[in-house]
Amino acid sequence: MRLILNLIWLVLSGFWLAVGYVVAGVVCCVLIITIPWGLASFRIANYALWPFGRTVVDRPGAGAPSLIGNVVWIIVAGIWLAIGHVVTGVLLCVTIIGIPLGVANFKMVPVSLMPLGKEIVAAP
Secondary structure, three states: OHHHHHHHHHHHHHHHHHHHHHHHHHHHHHOOOOHHHHHHHHHHHHHHHOOOOEEEEEOOOOOHHHHHHHHHHHHHHHHHHHHHHHHHHHHHOOOOOOHHHHHHHHHHHHHHHOOOOEEEEEOO
C-alpha cells in the first residue's frame, strides 16, 4: 500500500514540492552562510518525494542553535514552503483518493517550518 501511495504522491504533488525544496536548498547553499539550511532542505526534498513509510522525529541533542536556525529558516523560506503544503493539501483533499495525500501534506507543514533538529527515519 505504501508503494501505491508513494507513486500517486509522486505524480500529484511530490515532484513539485521536492522541486521547491531543492530550489530553496540551492539558494541557501549559494549564500555560503546558510549551507546548514540548504542541507536540511535537501533532506526534506528527499522526504517530499517519497514520504509514506517514513516519519520525522526530533533529533536528540538539538538545542538552542537549532531553534535560532529555525527562526531564520521560517523567515527565509519556511513560510513559503508551508503555504505550498497547505495549498496542495487542500487541493488534494477535494477528491476522495487524494484525502490521504492531503493529510500527508498537512503532516509535512511542521517540518517545512522547522527543519533543523529533525531527523527522517523509517516508520515502524
